[in-house]
Amino acid sequence: MKILFNQPKRENDELSLEINAAIKNVLESGIYILGNNVTTFEEEFAAYCNAKYCYTVGNGTDALEIALRALDIGESDEVITVANAGGYSTTACNLVGATPVYIDVDENRLLLNVDQISSAVSPKTKCVIATHLYGQAVDIKQLRAALDAARHTEVKILEDCAQAHGATSHGKKVGALGDIATFSFYPTKNLGALGDGGAITTSCDNLAERCKSLRQYGWTSKYCSTVSDGQNSRLDEIQAAILRVKLKQLDAYNQRRQEICAHLHESCQGIVDVVTTPCDDHVSHLFVVRNKNREKICKTLNANGIATDIHYPILDLDQQSMKNKSYRSLELTYSNQATQEIFSLPCYTGITSVELDHIRQIFQSKISEITKDQ
Numbered sequence: 001m002k003i004l005f006n007q008p009k010r011e012n013d014e015l016s017l018e019i020n021a022a023i024k025n026v027l028e029s030g031i032y033i034l035g036n037n038v039t040t041f042e043e044e045f046a047a048y049c050n051a052k053y054c055y056t057v058g059n060g061t062d063a064l065e066i067a068l069r070a071l072d073i074g075e076s077d078e079v080i081t082v083a084n085a086g087g088y089s090t091t092a093c094n095l096v097g098a099t100p101v102y103i104d105v106d107e108n109r110l111l112l113n114v115d116q117i118s119s120a121v122s123p124k125t126k127c128v129i130a131t132h133l134y135g136q137a138v139d140i141k142q143l144r145a146a147l148d149a150a151r152h153t154e155v156k157i158l159e160d161c162a163q164a165h166g167a168t169s170h171g172k173k174v175g176a177l178g179d180i181a182t183f184s185f186y187p188t189k190n191l192g193a194l195g196d197g198g199a200i201t202t203s204c205d206n207l208a209e210r211c212k213s214l215r216q217y218g219w220t221s222k223y224c225s226t227v228s229d230g231q232n233s234r235l236d237e238i239q240a241a242i243l244r245v246k247l248k249q250l251d252a253y254n255q256r257r258q259e260i261c262a263h264l265h266e267s268c269q270g271i272v273d274v275v276t277t278p279c280d281d282h283v284s285h286l287f288v289v290r291n292k293n294r295e296k297i298c299k300t301l302n303a304n305g306i307a308t309d310i311h312y313p314i315l316d317l318d319q320q321s322m323k324n325k326s327y328r329s330l331e332l333t334y335s336n337q338a339t340q341e342i343f344s345l346p347c348y349t350g351i352t353s354v355e356l357d358h359i360r361q362i363f364q365s366k367i368s369e370i371t372k373d374q
């Protein structure tokens with residue numbers, strides 16, 4: 001048996017009739033950019049997140065960059081973020097010229113540690129990027145309270161929801177918990193297109209207006225550029241039409257992911273430590289576990305046909321590309337520790353129960369053998 005780490009094709013094959021019809025409609029309409037599918041998807045996705053506005057863009061990294069520009073963040077500004085979330089927020093900071101300031105994550109869930117906010121803020125702090133990592137929501141209410149307590153009420157909160165479409169915190173969906181939020185529709189995300197795509201949600205009139213201009217040359221009307229540092233980053237009609245089909249399935253997809261997470265948790269509980277333990281408000285984008293014997297475990301899993309991956313192996317500040325960049329960092333004890341131990345197991349809507357049973361069987365025989373003396 002060969003179990004791939006990701007297989008969005010299975011999910012998309014199930015909807016092939018509807019997806020084909022959606023693509024055909026675009027072909028027949030003759031409208032390819034910023035047409036009815038984009039506008040309607042933006043309305044539907046804003047409603048899904050309980051945000052007032054949604055503007056779609058080319059991908060999740062553009063969404064982060066445009067959101068930072070909408071917040072007027074640039075040179076000499078600081079952005080607080082974490083170093084263990086794949087480098088996307090760092091890339092966006094570099095693009096706008098802002099300085100990332102890294103704080104540590106909490107020991108268990110590996111999410112931004114709100115308790116470190118007060119040690120990280122400075123007069124230059126303009127924004128905190130809170131990444132809802134692995135499908136788990138950062139407690140934005142608590143983050144806001146920490147900023148207010150540190151007398152930094154003006155610091156904005158940007159939620160990076162690229163791994164958490166539909167996740168909730170205190171019963172409310174991510175994407176409308178901070179000042180502005182970004183999403184990616186990369187094919188393997190919880191809501192995935194058949195190509196690149198991204199979106200920004202906000203309930204602030206002014207930020208929405210700026211994002212709408214920034215994604216299209218800084219225009220406020222055709223050929224009239226009023227906002228500086230605009231770019232061209234748009235979702236196309238075909239991807240929007242496909243995302244409209246798939247948005248209707250998102251809650252069902254997330255529920256399926258939660259079932260898979262529960263199954264995997266049962267399979268490897270007590271054998272390795274589970275980071276992404278099942279709970280109602282996280283949407284199981286990734287299933288992440290940890291063990292000191294990672295290398296041997298992954299080798300055994302791979303030899304038995306089970307693909308694994310590491311999210312993520314290198315902290316942002318340790319990347320070679322950061323050598324000549326400026327940043328600040330607190331002590332990253334838990335972030336560092338995690339990079340040595342974490343690995344991820346296949347967790348996607350298309351995985352079959354036969355495949356899940358195979359993973360269970362390998363864990364309970366060969367992997368438990370490796371970890372039993374620890």
Ligand SMILES: *Cc1c(COP(=O)(O)O)cnc(C)c1O
Pocket residue numbers: 059060061062085086088089131160162163183184185186196197198
């Ligand atoms: C995937 C991802 C992004 C970037 O999205 P792209 O569409 O690939 O640019 C940003 N942040 C996080 C946390 C992601 O997982």
